[in-house]
Amino acid sequence: MIHYILQGHELQNDVQTIIQVFYPNLHYNRSEEIAPLGLSVVSCMEKGVASAMLYRDGKKVSGWSMEYQADEASQKEEKRLVKRTIYQVLKEETGLRPQWGLLTGVRPAKIISGLLAEGKSEEQCLDYLIKDYLVMEHKAKLALIVAKAEQKLLGGNKPNDISLYIGIPFCPTRCLYCSFTAYPLAQYKDRVDEYLDAMFLELEFLASYAKDFELKNIYIGGGTPTSLSEQQLERLLNKVAVLFDTKNIEYTVEAGRPDTITREKLRLMKEYGVNRISINPQTMNEETLNRIGRRHSVEDIRRVFHEARELGHDNINMDLILGLPGEEPQDVEHTMQEILALAPDNITVHTLAVKRASRLKEEIDQHTLATAEALEKMLATTAEYAEKMGMEPYYMYRQKNMVGNFENIGYCHPGKEGAYNVQIMEEKQTILAAGAGATTKTVDPDTDKIERVFNVKSVEDYITRIDEMIERKKKGLPKGGL
Ligand code: SF4
Structure with missing residues (x-):
């Protein structure tokens, strides 16, 4: 204490x-x-x-x-x-020298974007972070690179643009570090169809609201969307296709855990126009996968990745976590060699955060976490491999309770940026959201003022109170919801 x-x-x-x-x-x-x-x-x-x-x-x-x-x-x-x-x-x-100095906020690049918008030069931005906020030079430079990449993406934003988030809050098992709204599938299996029925009502409402706007991104996240059965996934993709114009937009499904992905689900996603998927290994070390409760093997990751490529998925992201219990820098080196061999289009590198609602927090005494020095090496390794793969950093955010107070960072091949990731981080675009625990966020394009409309978190409440969730949007969205 x-x-x-x-x-x-x-x-x-x-x-x-x-x-x-x-x-x-x-x-x-x-x-x-x-x-x-x-x-x-x-x-x-x-x-x-x-x-x-x-x-x-x-x-x-x-x-x-x-x-x-x-x-x-x-x-x-x-x-x-x-x-x-x-x-x-x-x-x-x-004796510690935190690399981000006094910066404890979520988005270091946002500070630079603000300064650039005020007319400050790049040098002045770096000076501000290094001298006033004691940020180490290489991190300040990273923030500048990311700010410029984000600006490039956000520069094309029009006042009428919006995005849509769809939440599927089910997972096969709960990962050790998870603090998301994620319910164990085994327990909720019988309610998934009811959940989809309720969510379709919310999506119908959002589709009528979205008619006055231009839809730019759809992101189906979770939980693990591919924990839906093939029939349920098709129901969802079909409903989205009927309600929204999915042509010429970024359409992402966070497929997530390889143990939930089948060839048929990959085919369905392709058929319905999904043009960006995530296959998230977190680590390519078998022992760690067991330790964090993932219940899939390294071979599963390779198999699913190759199947996705065979079926024509040409924008695949892979999420990784640095500092997983028991991992050393050489384990991350091994993971990155495997990732290099797979050659994804994006990687998102997270640093482990010990969240209050996670099992990890409860069991913290039973695990060995990486030191700040080890994490620094791991981050350097991932940056080095990203460069080898021809990727550049394009978005970044930080969280509270991250081990070593480092950052999460997205790398990609130029042109393969996940625009939705940047929009959600920079809060410059309205994001309509459907599903249990989802938060709709409206941004006034003239003032940047942000308003939120929340959905209840529990699946049971969401199903029984769906009319109220829609009512909340009628009241909370600009123009009276329609
Ligand atoms: S896959 Fe993601 S949402 Fe599901 S339990 Fe693991 S961390 Fe949580």
């Missing part, structure tokens, strides 16, 4: 997130007094001085302060100062 005390400000979230960078996955407690045992961080903003002090077992260990112009400082600057002072004392205490 780490205790923290705020004096002269209320920037609790900023204090806690920067402490988490140095001490991930602990309990954090805001308190009024220095704790007699363990570590306490005091963050103070008073009379033009920002300071942080560290106490161990009630005794002061170190402190650091900076002067600032209290009457001129914006809230953004105050937040930066709070983080900057804590960063300094915790860096001295732990």
Whole structure:
């Protein structure tokens, strides 16, 4: 447990997130007094001085302060100062030098996009991240590359463009690290058709709403959409084809786990115009696959990938996770050799995040997680192999509780970018969403103001309350839902 005390400000979230960078996955407690045992961080903003002090077992260990112009400082600057002072004392205490410096937010590239839009030069953007936010040079440069790639994609956005997300929240088993809305198929098998029936009503409503807009992307995600049976998948693809114009759009199915993909499902996806699929190994090491509860083999991944190619799928993404329990840098090297041999069109490299709702969080004491140094090597390996495969980074995001506070990054061959991924990250386009746990997000093209309409998470509630989900959209979507 780490205790923290705020004096002269209320920037609790900023204090806690920067402490988490140095001490991930602990309990954090805001308190009024220095704790007699363990570590306490005091963050103070008073009379033009920002300071942080560290106490161990009630005794002061170190402190650091900076002067600032209290009457001129914006809230953004105050937040930066709070983080900057804590960063300094915790860096001295732990010896760690976080590669993303003070940046704890989800989208580093968004900061650069904002600065470029204000007319700043690339050099000024890099300077800002490196000097003000203590980001390491190679990460700042990565953020700049990604920001430019994202801008290229977003530059073509028109005010009338929208995307559609369809959620299939079922999976064959639950992965160790999963925190998504994903229900075990064995238990819900008898309700899947009912779920689809309910979702079709929601899709019918969204299709009538979407008539005034231009649909650019459809993304069927989950869960694992291919955990539907062949008949159910065809029902879904057919319904989408009847309701929406799927020509000339990016149409993705996150096929996901190889144990759910059959030749027939791959054929159906091709027949209905799906032009981007994901086959997600996470790792190409058999032992790790068992450890994380995936119940499929490395050979299954290879087989499904080759079948997809044979059937003409020419835009295949593969998701990988770095820092899976028990993995060392040489395991990632092995995974990347296998990926290189398969030659996908995109790879999405995630760094393991220990989520609150995951089994991993509950069982954390039973697993060995990679150190920050090991993760750095793993990230460098994946970047090196992406380059060997002729891929470039094009989108990036970060999460809380990522081991080592690194990033998730998408690489692709030029022209094979997953545009939906960028739209959802950068929040510049309305995304209509159907299914349990799905969130519709509307973006006002004039003001960038974002509004959300939520669906209930539980499958049972979603089925029985589908009319209410549609009603929520009638009220929550601009123009009264229609
Ligand atoms: S496949 Fe994805 S959604 Fe399903 S259990 Fe694993 S991590 Fe969760």
